[in-house]
Amino acid sequence: MMKKFLVAVLFVTAGFIASQYRPTPAHAASAVSGVEAYANHCAICHGDNREGILPAFPPLQGITRQMTDQQITEIIHSGRGRMPGFPKLGQDELTALLQYLSTDDQPSAEAAKGSSSLATAGGLLFQQNCAFCHGRDAEGGESGPDLTQSRLVRRDRGGDRISEVIRNGRPEKKMPAFHFSEQEMHSLVAFIHEAEAKAVSKPGGRRGVEVADLQTGNVSAGRDYFNGEGRCSSCHSPSGDLAGIASRYEGLQLEEQMLYPREAKNHATVTLPSGEKVTGTVAYLDEFTIALRDSAGQYRSWSVNKVKYKLEARVNAHAELLGQYSDDDIHNLMAYLQTLR
Numbered sequence: 001m002m003k004k005f006l007v008a009v010l011f012v013t014a015g016f017i018a019s020q021y022r023p024t025p026a027h028a029a030s031a032v033s034g035v036e037a038y039a040n041h042c043a044i045c046h047g048d049n050r051e052g053i054l055p056a057f058p059p060l061q062g063i064t065r066q067m068t069d070q071q072i073t074e075i076i077h078s079g080r081g082r083m084p085g086f087p088k089l090g091q092d093e094l095t096a097l098l099q100y101l102s103t104d105d106q107p108s109a110e111a112a113k114g115s116s117s118l119a120t121a122g123g124l125l126f127q128q129n130c131a132f133c134h135g136r137d138a139e140g141g142e143s144g145p146d147l148t149q150s151r152l153v154r155r156d157r158g159g160d161r162i163s164e165v166i167r168n169g170r171p172e173k174k175m176p177a178f179h180f181s182e183q184e185m186h187s188l189v190a191f192i193h194e195a196e197a198k199a200v201s202k203p204g205g206r207r208g209v210e211v212a213d214l215q216t217g218n219v220s221a222g223r224d225y226f227n228g229e230g231r232c233s234s235c236h237s238p239s240g241d242l243a244g245i246a247s248r249y250e251g252l253q254l255e256e257q258m259l260y261p262r263e264a265k266n267h268a269t270v271t272l273p274s275g276e277k278v279t280g281t282v283a284y285l286d287e288f289t290i291a292l293r294d295s296a297g298q299y300r301s302w303s304v305n306k307v308k309y310k311l312e313a314r315v316n317a318h319a320e321l322l323g324q325y326s327d328d329d330i331h332n333l334m335a336y337l338q339t340l341r
Contacts, residue, residue: 033096034096034097034098034099034100034101035100037093037094037096037097037100038050038097038100038101041086041089041097042060042097045057045083046058046059046060047059049061050063050101052132058132059127059128059129059131059132060101061128061129062125062128062129063101064101064102065129065178065179065180066129066176066177066178066179067176069098069102072098072101073094073098076089076094076097077089117190118186118187118190119187119190119191119193119194120191121187121191122184122186122187122188122189122190122191122192123191125180125184125187125188125191126138126188126191126192129178130144130188132144133175134146134147137195137198138191138192138195138196139195139199143174144175145251145252145253147192147195147196148195148196148198148199148200149199152165153192153193153196154196156189156193159185159186159189162188162189162192163185163189166178166180166185166188167179167180167185172248213251214251214252214254214255214331214334214338215334215335215338216331216335217328217330217331217332217333217334217335217336218331218332218335219332219335219336219339221328221332221335222331222332222333222334222335222336222337223336225329225332225333225336226238226333226336229329230321230329230333231317232333235314235317238340242337242340243340244340244341245257245337245340246337246338246339246340246341247341250338254334254337254338255330255334258318258333258334258337259318259321259322259330260315260318260319260322261315261318264314264315264318265281265282265314266281266282266311266312266313266314266315267279267280267281267282267311267312267314268280268282268285268290268292268309268310268311268312269309269310269312270290270292270302270307270308270309271307271308271309271310272302272307273306273307278292278294278300279292279294279295280292280293280294280295280300281293282311283299283301284301285311287304288303288304289301289302289303289304290302290304290307290309
């Protein structure tokens with residue numbers, strides 16, 4: 001009996017001692033390496049040192065200047081665009097990853113100002129946060145305009161206009177807001193103006209296209225093409241979907257939208273087994289599933305082997321025209337579209 005009692009006491013005591021040394025969640029999180037979590041899940045697309053792989057994948061250095069931890073967490077869990085989601089990422093690994101992303105392995109403007117010019121310090125920040133869209137030299141990238149040809153940059157005095165755009169972003173053009181200190185903002189403005197000055201000093205060598213370069217067509221001829229041979233009016237209306245388009249896009253961006261709009265939505269009509277027809281904007285389509293958003297905005301999906309559907313790929317009409325345009329057609333159509341403000 002005494003032996004059994006002693007065994008029981010030892011068992012309870014051992015359990016108590018183990019409970020006192022059981023790691024807390026904070027200890028568990030610290031045991032997970034953020035560097036390892038990044039290497040396992042992120043480095044293949046965003047680079048070994050968070051530098052990005054341009055032009056496809058953006059850098060993550062300085063990402064916390066754009067997003068809060070909560071916003072980053074939502075993207076990690078749900079994904080965005082070509083990035084897959086990681087909904088099963090453990091809390092400890094996620095915490096470590098967030099801590100790693102919040103570190104900055106390049107000197108800030110404040111740290112760099114003692115050893116380099118303000119514009120050089122701004123260049124470091126620009127490479128981290130802006131080059132993915134605007135190019136490493138601010139002369140334009142895959143999705144962002146040439147800042148050295150920007151009217152806003154040219155009219156900027158003392159950084160007031162540039163800093164306002166950086167702080168507030170331009171959601172309508174998918175530019176996020178950034179959170180920089182005053183010193184960092186001054187350095188970014190200095191870099192952008194220095195890049196502008198370099199571009200101006202080499203006329204004829206610029207990569208960008210000025211708005212004036214695309215204003216050589218005939219408005220009347222462009223209107224006739226829109227309503228006639230180009231068949232543009234069969235899908236578009238100057239008082240409907242195109243109203244104000246020249247205020248939303250200008251220059252090369254407007255011409256890109258005209259020639260092959262990247263964000264054009266396809267439409268489809270799905271015929272159900274009952275004979276009911278549902279028409280809407282295509283939200284998803286692969287070899288197994290088709291999904292639409294109907295006129296009420298409701299998301300509806302079906303297995304493709306259980307319904308019939310007819311796809312109206314309106315963007316294909318733009319692709320077909322690429323081989324039919326003459327130079328005059330393009331210039332004239334651009335001249336007309338630039339009147340739709």
